[in-house]
Amino acid sequence: MRFSRLRLTGFKSFVDPTDLVISEGLTGVVGPNGCGKSNLLEALRWVMGETRAKAMRGAGMEDVIFAGAATRPARNFAEVALTIDNADRLAPAGFNDVDQIEIVRRITRDVGSAYKANSKEVRARDIQMLFADASTGAHSPALVRQGQIAELINAKPKSRRRILEEAAGISGLYQRRHEAELRLNSTEANLLRVDDVVEQLA
Ligand code: ATP
Numbered sequence: 777m778r779f780s781r782l783r784l785t786g787f788k789s790f791v792d793p794t795d796l797v798i799s800e801g802l803t804g805v806v807g808p809n810g811c812g813k814s815n816l817l818e819a820l821r822w823v824m825g826e827t828r829a830k831a832m833r834g835a836g837m838e839d840v841i842f843a844g845a846a847t848r849p850a851r852n853f854a855e856v857a858l859t860i861d862n863a864d865r866l867a868p869a870g871f872n873d874v875d876q877i878e879i880v881r882r883i884t885r886d887v888g889s890a891y892k893a894n895s896k897e898v899r900a901r902d903i904q905m906l907f908a909d910a911s912t913g914a915h916s917p918a919l920v921r922q923g924q925i926a927e928l929i930n931a932k933p934k935s936r937r938r939i940l941e942e943a944a945g946i947s948g949l950y951q952r953r954h955e956a957e958l959r960l961n962s963t964e965a966n967l968l969r970v971d972d973v974v975e976q977l978a
Pocket residue numbers: 787788789807808809810811812813814815816839840841842843844
């Protein structure tokens with residue numbers, strides 16, 4: 777499973793459709809200050825299901841939409857499409873029977889985000905789980921933003937453990953455990969309510 781293509785439209789400074797082919801091996805992005813290098817990395821994180829606007833250096837998620845410039849009006853939506861080469865069939869269950877996976881995330885002003893996987897509408901959670909199971913994703917330590925190395929050196933042991941867990945490929949299991957705990961709590965609350973009703977009827 778390998779990222780092979782990234783397409784951006786109206787995402788931050790990439791107002792015009794921009795198509796980037798990601799070749800095998802190491803990819804470097806070079807350019808003058810402010811040309812959009814970090815925006816590219818953020819696009820990658822965003823299409824994998826990032827939910828924190830702050831991680832996108834914005835106050836709200838709609839800040840990823842092209843905000844306009846002196847000569848160009850603001851856009852109404854932003855879209856990022858990530859193509860994943862799955863010739864090795866290493867994608868997690870549900871996606872492992874296709875040669876290629878295309879994930880698309882689009883955000884529209886006053887509407888919010890919508891996701892598609894190979895043209896089929898899916899939930900944010902499905903995308904987040906796909907990448908968590910593949911030991912990557914919006915929060916992957918493989919995506920290193922500016923200043924993050926210094927943060928890592930000063931990090932608490934618990935944060936460092938998260939990186940080891942990610943490397944061990946168990947992030948998806950943690951997410952599922954958390955969701956199971958939430959369901960358990962809500963079921964326990966429902967049972968208490970049932971007890972109350974039964975008591976009132978008795
Ligand atoms: P540096 O080398 O200084 O870290 P960089 O190449 O990583 O810079 P970015 O931080 O990716 O550059 O891009 C910053 C540019 O993106 C700024 O010019 C900023 O105005 C522009 N930008 C960010 N968000 C938007 C938006 N929503 N609409 C239009 N332009 C935006």
